[in-house]
Amino acid sequence: MKNISKQRAPFVMPELPYAHDALAPHISAETIDYHYGKHLQGYINNLNTLVQGSGFENADLKEILKSSSGALFNNAAQVWNHTLYFSQLSPTPQSRPQSILGAAIGRDFGSYEAFVEQFTKSALSLFGSGWTWLVADKSGRLSIENTSNAAIPVTDGKNPLMVIDVWEHAYYIDHRNLRAESVKAFWNILDWRVAQQRY
Template sequence: MKHELVQLPYELNALEPAISAETLSFHHGKHLAGYVNTLNQLIEGTPLADASLEEIVCNSEGPLFNNAGQTLNHNLYFTQFAPNAGGAPTGKLLAAIEKKWGSFEAFQAEFLTACTTLFGSGWAWLAADANGDLVITKEPNGSNPVVHGLKPLLGIDVWEHAYYLSYQNRRADHVKDVWAIIDWNVVASRY
């Protein structure tokens, strides 16, 4: 199967100031497009040519793993945002967060720590295990919680290309601003 560049469900400037139109243009239109194109080249004529992104990520290594992982990660990332979103989740997801961390604010603090203490490039994820229990993971480079048998729910890209044009080295400030564009309905639908 040929993997396609995920379409943004909003305009390029819709996530400002958390993610600028310039950052989104480069991040989606250049970085992600490059991962998708390279992935398609790497799987052509292989046993993984018809596999899902999750299957490829769980059954590959090296360049194939990196490009499949980054494609999966960014597909989840770009579709979890909406203009004028934010707030907190509700229902089962909020109950699971409160069960694990005591409060939504405590979860946010631990998630911020995961984002800011990941050395180098990678991702921080809120993920669920098979029992629905939540965990925060730090994944280097293009890895994804699926490699640990977890279901990714919410991911924050902490590669510099995700924030550097607007935030320079202020990763924590970017992560704090991203809370205002999280579409918790999308995240909860993954739970």
């Protein structure tokens, strides 16, 4: 996927690096049809409408995220969040973090297993809609962060490495109300190569 932060209006859908049915059985084609094809498309459409007359017509997405508020911010952030989310999934993922990121996870969480446990707990404790992130601060130190609704962690200078969408629309088709099942499935298709590239 192209660097979404540098895009300007009119915003276009990021291309998926896999077919809609490629992540099954962990994420079904129907979920991708709706989550990517309807929800993300909706945020893109809203963003293109809201940016008109906002003073941000010539701004790139990063600038909009930094300086806008209300509905414009919410839709811009959802475009950004979903682009990061979809682009880190793969039917042939690197299933464990390696090299520098793998070492940093060991350093900051004790072990990969301890990280997965802590991240899962965080995702399950998030009340309502939002996102659970693995972020790095400027010194490279890792932490887990929850954000509500469309909020993004970069607003306080953190670099997001990977993220899970815990809005119900991300899992209701496949798992109904069972968020825990969706978090469990997520680990099978998360490509740590992408997180390493972002680190």
